Amino acid sequence: MVEIDFAQLSYSNQREHLAKYMADPEKRMCANTWFREDTVDAWRHRRMYEMLDPLLTGDPGSSWLTVGDGRWGKDARYIHKKGGKVCATDITPNLLEHAKAIGFIPEYSVENAEKLSFANGSYDYxxxxxxxxxxxxxxxxxxxxxxxATKGIVLIEPNDNGADGFEECGNYVYSLSRREIVKVALALSYPCVAIKGFNDCFIRGVEHEKLSAQSYLLKKTIHRIEAMDKACREGTCDYFMLATVFFIEKPNQEVIDKLNKDGFALMELKANPLLDKLAISADTTSSS
Known part of the structure; x- marks a missing residue:
């Protein structure tokens, strides 16, 4: 059996996949739809971006880094339009370079998410x-x-439903669970996390379907999301997606109020009872 460095293979496959959106005419046509704000697909993503609003409006002017933002830096664009200072990053410059050149995003950097080049605490979020x-x-x-980050990070990702899947490029589809999120925060002695479950539905063709009250795909998407929401309320299934905020420091009251209003569950975490002893021991060691 031939041994391979799977991580390096994955990086290479991801770069190759994204490069096709500039080089392949058919894929470029698809990529161009990501610029649009008047499609059903744009409506889908706007629902997710609006989950950032409690932080963007409750902590105005904060600095942000977006990771894995290869679709023209659309994540960064939303933050920028809301008044945040932001740098978009992805593993390849293919789409970000063009987005910066046409003024779609203010700044970008080519980064591997698993080895970011930035210093500790370079961004608020x-x-x-x-x-x-x-x-x-x-x-x-x-x-x-x-x-x-100095204040927190936001993940908007699939919820772990217990099923295992693999992508075409070979990656395992690593979904998150609420318990996993809490355990990571507890291990690092963070004060709190905020989590919101929600449903989303992708139907082929939404990238090209114009958003309107008469849109068949919009109606179909909403109908499926409402059916999923109903099942979640009845307890027969869990939400398909999770929006998660790991707070490195406790947020201000305005952010807390806005998160609660938007349906996030804010969980204050148990403090590590040994931290004070560890701090005293560290002081004693450094002064000796």
């Missing part, structure tokens, strides 16, 4: 939207995002 589950070593990427 980090956003990773629908990219975490594509990484070959997602937990390394998670700790990298936490390392470069």
């Amino acid at each position: 980090v956003l990773c939207k629908e990219a975490f589950h594509h990484f070959p070593r997602p937990m390394i990427a998670l700790y990298e995002m936490l390392r470069v």
